[in-house]
Amino acid sequence: MVLAQSEQAGAETAADPLSAARRQIIDGARFSSASDEVVQLLLQPARVYEVAIPVRRDDGSLEVFTGYRAQHCDVLGPAKGGIRFHPAVNVDEVKALAMWMTIKCALTDLPYGGGKGGVVCDPGSLSPGELERLSRGYVRALAPHIGPDRDIPAPDVGTSAQVMAWMVDEYAQITGSFEPAAFTGKPLELGGIPGRAEATGLGIFFAGREALHDLGRSVPGTTVAVQGFGKVGSYAARYFAQGGARVVAVSDVFGAVYNPDGLDIEQLRLHVDRTGTVKGFAGGREIERDQLLLLPVDVLVPAALEGQIHAGNAGAIQARLVVEGANGPTTVEADEILAARGITVVPDILANAGGVIVSYFEWAMNRSRLSWTAEEVQRRLEAKMKTVYAEVADRARRINQPLRPAAYGVAIDRLAGAMRARGWVK
Ligand code: NAD
Numbered sequence: 558m559v560l561a562q563s564e565q566a567g568a569e570t571a572a573d574p575l576s577a578a579r580r581q582i583i584d585g586a587r588f589s590s591a592s593d594e595v596v597q598l599l600l601q602p603a604r605v606y607e608v609a610i611p612v613r614r615d616d617g618s619l620e621v622f623t624g625y626r627a628q629h630c631d632v633l634g635p636a637k638g639g640i641r642f643h644p645a646v647n648v649d650e651v652k653a654l655a656m657w658m659t660i661k662c663a664l665t666d667l668p669y670g671g672g673k674g675g676v677v678c679d680p681g682s683l684s685p686g687e688l689e690r691l692s693r694g695y696v697r698a699l700a701p702h703i704g705p706d707r708d709i710p711a712p713d714v715g716t717s718a719q720v721m722a723w724m725v726d727e728y729a730q731i732t733g734s735f736e737p738a739a740f741t742g743k744p745l746e747l748g749g750i751p752g753r754a755e756a757t758g759l760g761i762f763f764a765g766r767e768a769l770h771d772l773g774r775s776v777p778g779t780t781v782a783v784q785g786f787g788k789v790g791s792y793a794a795r796y797f798a799q800g801g802a803r804v805v806a807v808s809d810v811f812g813a814v815y816n817p818d819g820l821d822i823e824q825l826r827l828h829v830d831r832t833g834t835v836k837g838f839a840g841g842r843e844i845e846r847d848q849l850l851l852l853p854v855d856v857l858v859p860a861a862l863e864g865q866i867h868a869g870n871a872g873a874i875q876a877r878l879v880v881e882g883a884n885g886p887t888t889v890e891a892d893e894i895l896a897a898r899g900i901t902v903v904p905d906i907l908a909n910a911g912g913v914i915v916s917y918f919e920w921a922m923n924r925s926r927l928s929w930t931a932e933e934v935q936r937r938l939e940a941k942m943k944t945v946y947a948e949v950a951d952r953a954r955r956i957n958q959p960l961r962p963a964a965y966g967v968a969i970d971r972l973a974g975a976m977r978a979r980g981w982v983k
Contacts, residue, residue: 574653574863574885581889582656585965588956591973594982599659599972602629602652608698610676612690622678624695627655628708629671632975635706636672637662637913639713639742640695640720646675650863654713657884658913661906664968665945667917672708674699680715692720696727703728705738705924711916712742712788714862718754722747738923741916750919751931753912756938757882758792758860760911762800763942765856765880768903768960771950772878777801780854782876784808785861786835789882789909791826793858798822802856808849809835810861815852816841850874859886866891874900881905896959904961906968907949914941 579600586596610622625648628636638658641651651673659671676695680688702708712721721743729735737748745751752759766776779802783794786809794804803819811834814820821840828838836843850857850866853875859865860882866874871891879895880903881887887895887902895902915938922929953963976982 573649575649575656577863577885577889578653578656581961581965582660582969585660585962586969588952588958588962588966589969589973591969592982595969595973595976598976598981599630599656599969602627602655603631604628604702605648605652606699606702607648608695610691610694610698612687612694614687615684622676622691622694624674624676624698625651626674626699626702626708626710627651627672628702629655629673630659630972631670632972632979632981633663633670634668635670635704636708637667637669637711637916638672638674639711639912640716641673641675641713642678642680642691642715642720643675644677644679645862646677651675653863654884657906659972660965660968661910661913663971664906664949664964665910665914665941666971667913669709669913669917672710673713674710675713678715688720689723692716692723693727696724697731700728700731703739704732705736705920709738709916709920710740711912714787717788718742718744718749721749738920741919743919748919748923750915750922750929750934752934752938753915753919754788755792755796756915756934757789757909757912758794759796759935760914760938760942761789761793761858761860761880761882761908762796763911763939764903764908764946765797765858765878766800767943767946767950768878768880768901769856772901774855774877779803779856780805781856781858782806782849782852782854783858783860783882784849784865784886785859785883786825786829787860789912790858790860791822791829793860793880793882794820794822795826797856797858805854806841806844806849806852807835808846808861811846812836813844813846813849814838814841815844815849852876856880858882861886864888866895868894871895872898874898876900879903881908884909892959892961902959902961903946904964907945907960907964910945911938911942914938 857876
């Protein structure tokens with residue numbers, strides 16, 4: 558009954574991230590051993606905090622920002638997930654992103670639940686001082702609810718290692734003890750781990766490489782388009798290029814560049830460092846931003862925001878393989894269209910899990926007071942991504958379904974086992 562009602566709710570507005578996340582949980586649970594009770598528990602977050610964050614602007618005025626933190630399910634451990642600074646942040650988006658974190662952590666067998674936070678703001682319009690006061694204000698508002706055994710934030714869209722550094726410092730001022738394990742994605746000087754900045758992009762490369770092998774292809778010579786050139790997309794592009802692929806197109810919020818012979822990604826990074834955008838890069842020609850999604854490439858990596866591949870453009874996508882760098886870049890309708898057209902999608906909860914996997918290494922390193930080398934981090938990340946990909950691909954073959962429901966099935970089985978063991982469900 559609960560499922561039937563939820564299915565209806567999911568079907569009505571499947572384009573928004575929360576409905577999409579619910580729909581994916583319901584669909585995936587069909588390929589797991591989970592009972593209706595487990596699904597009921599997964600369809601809404603355990604807790605959501607909404608806070609007001611007063612910030613003194615540089616001109617002396619006071620602005621009150623709205624912040625959120627959702628803790629979705631902590632059956633496997635403390636909540637874990639990024640903090641997003643973006644004008645479009647809203648409570649339903651934060652809830653959806655926290656749900657996806659629960660599933661991602663369970664899929665990758667990490668001792669975490671799902672969390673996510675956000676502040677409704679345009680970080681580009683804040684001075685460094687205003688950004689610091691906002692970051693510190695977020696921690697002041699939420700300090701009682703986060704911590705290394707409760708909820709461990711990390712960077713996401715619009716936040717950075719510097720933002721994490723201010724947050725660690727504010728948390729230390731409030732609690733009276735320096736707790737590097739309370740945040741991940743920190744600068745190296747504050748207990749950050751070598752390779753965290755690269756981790757999500759590198760994990761996307763490993764997942765893409767495994768999926769290409771399953772399609773009888775290999776990375777050298779394949780063509781790739783990457784939407785978004787931030788913390789995730791820029792490293793995904795770098796590793797595909799280093800692996801011998803031709804990255805022919807890259808976009809950001811301002812526009813896109815295209816070069817059928819392959820873009821020089823290191824030169825493009827220097828150009829973006831100088832100008833703040835991929836636009837105007839001399840090593841390629843400008844194309845319309847959203848045209849990137851429809852280019853005749855082998856691999857498409859959406860690494861910007863949710864809902865970019867939708868019912869309106871999924872029918873025109875020419876890539877053979879979509880590797881989801883962003884969280885929720887494909888709507889439920891688009892997913893069905895891509896599956897019907899024989900396009901393989903490596904789902905976000907698998908493809909972009911490199912970030913949380915290396916965040917876990919960072920947290921474990923902080924708690925043990927040991928330090929790991931960049932080589933060790935990369936080796937462990939590669940091993941983990943290969944293991945998780947193989948488990949999902951194997952389940953997909955056995956149930957004769959795409960990778961997404963297979964991945965949800967694996968993750969929900971793990972969550973259901975823990976819920977049963979803790980006596981939460983029958
Ligand atoms: P970011 O802020 O560093 O970069 C986002 C990029 O997307 C920027 O280049 C921006 O210009 C671009 N962009 C925004 N709207 C666009 C549009 N309409 N078309 C093309 N480009 C657009 O953020 P990020 O950390 O790289 O995160 C990107 C995605 O990856 C998000 O969905 C995030 O939740 C997800 N993710 C991030 C991490 C991480 O470790 N940072 C881990 C897992 C998943």
